[in-house]
Amino acid sequence: MATYYEFKKIIGRVFGCGNIEENDDDIAVVIQNRYSSREETTMSDFTISNIELQELYNNVVSTSSENLEFFSGNSYEIAIDLDYPLLRGEPYPVIADDTTNGIKYTFSFPSIEYCAFLLINIADIRNRQGNQRGLFPMRLLRPFDNLRRYGNDEEPLSLQSLLPRMIGELSLKIESAECKPLETFRKYKTSFAFQFMYRSGFALIEFSDIEEMFHLNRTTRGRINFEQLDSPPLREYTVDVVDYYKLALSSNDPYIKFISFYHVMEYFYDEVFKKKMIADLRDKITNPGFSYRNDDKIYEMALFVKNRLRMNDESGQGNELESLKFVLNEYVAIDELKNRISSMDSTAIAYYQTNKVIFCNAPAIPWTDLQGVYTQIARRIYFTRNSLVHSKSGKNQERYKPYKDERQLQKEIPLVKAVAELIIINSSLII
Structure with a gap:
């Protein structure tokens, strides 16, 4: 130290x-x-x-710290790489106060304590x-030519007024009325990060270490409407799936975006598949027509389990495709999905209904077919995913070709992004 x-x-x-x-x-x-x-x-x-x-x-x-996390029993602060330098000129701080749970979120230039923490880290490295x-x-x-503009009658030049601006990055500070363990603060951070990204469309990224923090090479993008960010998150999200969502938003490559959004869906396959299997088996064994003394009924049950668990090695469309359909049924309401897609691209709903994904022959989506819509959404997403991850020359007609097919793949992003968002939200817990 x-x-x-x-x-x-x-x-x-x-x-x-x-x-x-x-x-x-x-x-x-x-x-x-x-x-x-x-x-x-x-x-x-x-x-x-x-x-x-x-x-x-x-x-x-x-005060305790772990890498770039700076925390005590009642507070937590972490540096944020917002990825868009022009946004550092926005009106800070942005404060979201959860008075019900006694949690206060402050998104702004770092506190003077956090600035000192960073400088002490630099001294340690040196x-x-x-x-x-x-x-x-x-x-x-x-x-210092431009630093004098930060001084005024209300806040004259001082260490406190200048150093956070000189550090130049932003931080998220979370304060709690009650003492909380570090893992709880990390959950709050994940909740804030997802809500920020969902509402703004911008990735909220943490620096991996202090050297990355002070050697940035980022591109700028548009502005955020900060008025929509001043309410605290009220849900607790799964950290891993928010990380996949973050990766998708932080990339400009539709390939990475699609795969990352797909990982959100895939995360729940085993959980939902197991839940569905147990529910169906329970229905069968509690049916008044079932008897454990009847050999035919027992054999029928065995065939049901065998068919549900089978994997078709030739097509690769076994229980993964079925699991995706189960996940969609569990977490995605069609009207919500259409509304979210339309908010991103007003032409997308009609496009998905009338166009296949040509490079993988994925089907169109019949939005009005209440029985078949989930199956076709699952097939469209799953066939596209297979085309991205499999590159066998023998399946050249179903293989995604970078650059050549990129524009068409880009059209699929609103669909998988909206699906991933609804899964994250509807699988979350209320704080």
Whole structure:
């Protein structure tokens, strides 16, 4: 763990004070406009109190952490790679307050404690690598010319007002009225992340480590309507399926999107298949026409189990396709599905009804056929998935060809995205 004076020296370097001694002096910061002439030089200055800096350091080193997670019994904070730098100019903080459960979500620039935590991590890495001159984030060494705009009468220039902006990333902070274990905070984080992604259409990604955080190479996209993000999540979602959903949103490749959304469906195959099998068997053995003394009835039961569990090796359409249909029946209402698809693409419903997926001969979807619609949705998704993951030359007519078929595959994304979203939502628990 970096010592207080190592932390203080990094703070000094960030604010342009390179000669910090190991003493209890305050740090005097001068922000100078380098574009002014010597005679016209304008300056802003403030002081970083040694006492306050020592208190900040003590608070941080006494708080638990795991990689980039910073947490105590009542709070949790994690850096977020929003992937779209222009969104850092949005009006922060965004606060979602769950007063019923005593949980407060704050999405904003990081707290001063989290900023200090990151700098202490950088100091630790520098110590481990024996590199006191290198390994320093360039963003923290940028000129101060533009930083003076953050000061005003209500919030003058200070460590607290400047350092979060200089870190430049966003964080999600979760506060609880009652002490919670780390795993509970992680569940809250997953709930917030899915709701954010579902409502905004943007991936909410965590950095894998601090080096990734300070060496970004991201592209920008459009704006988020932040007015729709100020309500807290009220459901607890399965972490693994939200990760698949996150991967899908974070990629521009329709292949990765489709497979990732499909993984959300596949996650529930065994669970739903088992549930369906048990329900059907229970119906049969409790039927008044069934008798364990009747050999024909026992044999009929054995054939039922055999047929349900069989796997057709030749076509690959055995219990996986059947399981997908069970999952759709369990979690996806057709009217909800159509509404969600239409919100993404107003022409998609008609397209799916009148067009097959040509590269894999997946069927059209008869939306008005209440008996057959689930079967055809399952077949369309499953045949497309098989075409993506199987590349045998002998099945060239049913094989997905990257680039050539990409535009057609892109048309299937609203369908699998809407299905995945409804499965995530309808398999969740109310907080």
